[in-house]
Each structure stands twice: as C-alpha cells, then as structure tokens.
Amino acid sequence: NKDMNHLDPIFIFKDSAEARGFVWWIANNFSRIKQEAETTSGFGKLISITPYLIGRRVIADFAYYTADAMGANMINIATEKVCEFIAKEVKIERYLLRSNFSSEKKSSGVNLLIGYGKEVIAEAIVPQKIIKRFLFSTPEDIEQAWHSWALSSFSSGMLGINAHYANGLAAIFIACGQDVAHISNASVGITSYEITELGDLYMSLKLPNIIVGTVGGGTALGTQRECLEMIDCYGKGKAKKFAEIVGAALLAGELGICAGITSEYFLDPHKRARAYTRQKAFQ
Numbered sequence: 416n417k418d419m420n421h422l423d424p425i426f427i428f429k430d431s432a433e434a435r436g437f438v439w440w441i442a443n444n445f446s447r448i449k450q451e452a453e454t455t456s457g458f459g460k461l462i463s464i465t466p467y468l469i470g471r472r473v474i475a476d477f478a479y480y481t482a483d484a485m486g487a488n489m490i491n492i493a494t495e496k497v498c499e500f501i502a503k504e505v506k507i508e509r510y511l512l513r514s515n516f517s518s519e520k521k522s523s524g525v526n527l528l529i530g531y532g533k534e535v536i537a538e539a540i541v542p543q544k545i546i547k548r549f550l551f552s553t554p555e556d557i558e559q560a561w562h563s564w565a566l567s568s569f570s571s572g573m574l575g576i577n578a579h580y581a582n583g584l585a586a587i588f589i590a591c592g593q594d595v596a597h598i599s600n601a602s603v604g605i606t607s608y609e610i611t612e613l614g615d616l617y618m619s620l621k622l623p624n625i626i627v628g629t630v631g632g633g634t635a636l637g638t639q640r641e642c643l644e645m646i647d648c649y650g651k652g653k654a655k656k657f658a659e660i661v662g663a664a665l666l667a668g669e670l671g672i673c674a675g676i677t678s679e680y681f682l683d684p685h686k687r688a689r690a691y692t693r694q695k696a697f698q
Contacts, residue, residue, distance in 0.1 A: 417530050417533065417534035417623070418480060418532075418533045418534070418655070419462055419478040419479060419480060419530070419532075420478075420479050420480075420481050420485070420486045420487070420490055420531070420532060420626070421476055421477065421478055421479075421490075421517040421519075421529070421531055422477045422479070422490045422491065422494045422512075422513070422517065423474055423475065423476045423477065423513065423514045423515070423516035423517045424474075424475055424477070424494060424497075424498050424510055424511060424512050424513065424514060425472055425473065425474050425475070425510065425511050425513075425514035425516075426472065426473045426475065426501070426505075426507050426510045427471060427472050427507060427508045427509050427510065428471045428472070428473070428506075428507055428508060429471065429508065430471050431468070431470055431471050433471070433506070434468055434470070434471050434472060434473050435468065437466075437473050437505055437507070438466045438468060438473060440504075440505055441464055441466055441475065444504075445464060447500075448461070448464065448497055448500070448501070449461045451496055451497050451500045452477075452479075452493040452494065452496060452497050453493070454496065455489075455492045455493045455496050456489050456492070456493060458481065458482040458484065458489065459479050459480070459481050459482070459486060459489045459490060459493055460479060460480040461477065461478075461479055461493070461497075462478045462479060462480055463477075463478045464476065464477055464478070465478070467516070474514050474516045476516060476517065476529075477490070477493075477494050477497070479493065481628075482651070482654070483628060483629045483630045483650070483651050483652060483653060483654040484628045484630050484631045484632075484654075485532075485593070485594060485597075485626055485627060485628030485631065485632055486628065487594070487632075488631075491512070494512060495512055498510050498512060517531060518531070518600065519531070519597075519600065520594075520596040520597060520599050520600065521599055521600070522574050522599050522600065522602070522603050523574070524574060526574065526600050526603040526623065526624050527574055527575055527603050527604075527605075527623060529623075530623035530624055531600050531623070531624045531626060532597075532600070532601070532624050532625050532626030532627065533625045533626070533627065533654070533655065533658040534621075534622065534623045534624075534625070535620075535622040535625050535658050535659060535661065535662035536619065536620070536621055536622070536662075537619065537620040537622070537659075537662035537663055537665070537666045538617070538618065538619040538620070538666075539617075539618055539619075539666060539670075540611060540615050540616070540617050541554070541615060541616045541618065541670065542615050543614050543615050543616065546616060546674060550670070550671070550674035550675075550678070551674070551678040551679070551680055552674040552675075552677045552678045553677075554608075554610050554614060554615060554616035555610065556677040556678075557608055557616060557670075557673050557674060557677055558608045558609060558610050558616065560673065560676065560677050561606075561607070561608040561673065564576065564578075574603045575602075575603045575604045575605050575621075576605050576606060576607075577602070577604055577605065577606045577620075577669060578606065578668075578669050578672045578673055578676075579668060579669070579672055580601070580602040580604055580622075580665050580668075580669075581598055581602040582668060583661075583664050583665045583668040584598045584601050584602055584661070584665070585598055587661055587664060588627075590638075590639065590642045591627075591634070591639055591642050591643050591648070591657070592632060592633030592634040592635070592636050592639030592640070592642075592643065593626075593627055593628070593632070593633065593634075594626070594632065594633070597624075597626040600624040600626060601622070601624045601625055601626055603623070603624055604620060604621050604622040604623060604624070604665075605620070605621040606618065606619070606620050606669045606673075607619050608673070618666065618669070618670060620662060620665060620666050620669065622661075622662055622665065625658045625661055625662070627654060627657050627658055627661065628654055629643060629648050629649055629650060629651075629653040629654045629657050630650060630651060630654075634649065643657070646660055648660065
C-alpha cells in the first residue's frame with residue numbers, strides 16, 4: 416500500500432492573498448521542485464506536495480519515497496534544498512523546515528488518515544478449534560469483546576483501536592535498530608474482528624505508520640544487524656518484507672492478548688512472574 420515518508424515545512428507570507436498565490440505556484444512548478452529535491456539523493460523520490468492554507472501561512476506536506484532507508488536525514492536534506500530554492504523564486508517573509516504537521520514521533524489524527532512511512536494491512540482467518548484448544552477462548556467471545564473495546568476506545572478519544580501494538584513494536588524496533596521514538600506514530604492503527612460463515616475468526620490490522628528501514632541508521636550496529644539478518648531483512652530490497660513481518664508479529668500479539676482477556680487465564684503468567692520475583696527478592 417502506501418510507502419511514503421513526510422516532511423512539512425511552513426511558509427509565511429505578508430497576507431492570505433500571497434499565501435493563496437503560493438499554493439497555485441506549487442501546483443504549477445512541481446516538476447522543478449522535484450528536480451531540486453532529487454539532486455540531493457540517488458534513492459529518495461519526491462512523490463507529491465500537498466499544501467494546507469492557514470491564514471497567511473502555508474504548510475507544504477512533502478511526501479517522499481525513501482527506498483529501503485527510514486529516510487529522516489534524506490528527506491531533511493532534500494527539503495532544505497527545496498526551501499532554499501523556493502525562497503529565491505517566491506517572495507516570502509520566512510520559512511521553517513518543520514511545522515509539526517506530520518506529527519513525527521507524536522500521535523495525531525493525521526497519522527490515521529494520511530499515514531507516515533509504510534502502510535501495512537495484515538489479516539488472518541483463525542479456525543475456531545485452534546482458538547478453543549490453544550487460546551482457551553472462542554471466536555464469538557473475542558468478537559463480542561472487541562465490540563465493547565471499540566465503544567470504550569471511541570469514548571476515550573483514542574486514535575485508532577488496538578490492544579497493544581506498542582509492545583510488539585518496542586521489542587522489534589530495539590532488536591532491529593529502528594528509531595524507537597517512532598513507536599508513538601506506529602502504534603496508531605486499527606484492529607478488527609469478525610465471525611466468518613463457518614464460525615471461524617477473521618481478524619485484520621490496518622497499520623498506516625510503520626516507519627522502518629533495513630539500511631542506514633542503527634541497522635548496521637552489530638546486534639541489530641544480526642537480528643535483521645536472522646529474518647533475512649538486512650540491506651537493500653528488504654524494507655517491505657521487514658514491514659510485513661512487523662505486521663504479522665503485531666497481528667499475533669493482538670490475537671494473543673484479546674483471547675487472553677476473554678479467558679480465565681489472562682493473569683496467570685503475571686501472577687507467576689510476580690511470585691518468582693518476590694521469591695528472588697527474599698533470597
């Protein structure tokens with residue numbers, strides 16, 4: 416699905432009329448802007464610029480394809496070059512390289528609607544006999560509980576509905592050399608459950624903000640590179656596969672915890688761990 420990293424400079428003009436003129440200028444000069452941006456990298460490609468007009472200010476949402484890199488440095492350098500180019504072509508009071516619109520390392524509604532990084536859709540049909548035998552629950556219990564969780568999530572103003580994406584994301588990001596702060600974006604997503612005609616459980620995940628890379632950054636660190644190599648996700652041409660593995664891991668995590676909450680065994684591991692910790696402390 417979507418595979419774009421975003422950066423969002425803001426341009427300030429004398430008045431709203433000049434700001435509206437700049438929106439027109441962007442639309443009519445995109446090819447020139449794209450050429451400037453792509454002189455800074457052999458991998459990054461400028462896909463689109465979406466302007467948002469606020470009074471005498473224009474937020475320009477730059478969307479880039481960054482290949483197998485997470486691409487933060489790549490798009491920062493490219494957008495800085497573009498801003499310098501625009502400042503020579505258009506009369507502006509000033510610009511700021513970042514406006515906070517993309518909400519990098521923060522959760523916001525734009526993360527759910529537009530996305531940030533790679534969008535992953537994961538789905539599975541889990542037979543009812545598997546859920547009963549190994550998860551000690553039923554498809555009906557999970558689906559009915561999800562309805563209550565969805566209502567509670569809406570009531571709380573939650574961005575997306577999921578049980579604990581952040582747990583799986585934290586483990587994978589730390590192990591595989593990703594920017595852990597991006598968990599705040601990546602944990603915005605939607606889990607849903609339905610009963611099939613045969614009585615099995617259909618589940619799906621929409622993950623619109625999987626911000627990962629398999630080259631650059633922390634991926635070359637010894638242990639992190641080793642973890643990526645164990646799942647054949649280190650180097651060029653591996654980022655989409657890695658994003659898919661993240662999606663599959665989160666799907667399994669959602670099923671596990673939701674089945675656990677609908678069974679009588681959810682707290683058993685926590686109780687055992689607590690007893691073990693106390694025993695060690697007394698020793």
